[in-house]
Each structure stands twice: as structure tokens, then as C-alpha cells.
Amino acid sequence: MQWRKSSYSSGTGGECLEVADNVPRIVPVRDSKNPHGPALLFPTDAWTHFVGALGRF
Numbered sequence: 001m002q003w004r005k006s007s008y009s010s011g012t013g014g015e016c017l018e019v020a021d022n023v024p025r026i027v028p029v030r031d032s033k034n035p036h037g038p039a040l041l042f043p044t045d046a047w048t049h050f051v052g053a054l055g056r057f
Contacts, residue, residue, distance in 0.1 A: 001020045001023065001028065002020060002021055002022065003018040003019070003020050003030070003032075004018060004019060004020075004021065005017070005018050005032055016031065016032035016033060017029060017031070017032065018030050018031075018032045018035075020039075025044055026041045026042065026043060026044060027042045027043075027044055027047040028040070028041055029041075029047075
């Protein structure tokens with residue numbers, strides 16, 4: 001699984017969110033400070049809706 005850091009994460013090592021791409025039908029999300037910890041799994045359509053809603057703020 002290939003993880004990428006959110007472009008909205010701070011560059012100081014603080015609030016860092018990573019998302020894995022190319023996983024069928026789900027979007028895994030984790031805290032980059034804990035790469036061996038748990039990941040939240042979102043259905044692709046729910047994640048798309050969530051990210052779209054953030055763009056309206």
C-alpha cells in the first residue's frame with residue numbers, strides 16, 4: 001500500500017494525515033506520526049463527499 005501525506009498537513013511534524021491510494025472501494029486514512037497504528041477505512045464515495053464538503057468551508 002502506498003501512503004501519501006495530505007497537502008493540508010503542517011510541515012512541522014504536527015497534524016499529519018496520510019491517505020493510501022489505489023485500494024479498491026475504500027480510502028485508508030492514518031496518522032503519519034503512528035504509521036504502524038490503526039487506519040480508518042472509508043468507502044470511496046463517502047470520502048469523496050467528505051472532501052468535497054470541506055471545500056465549501
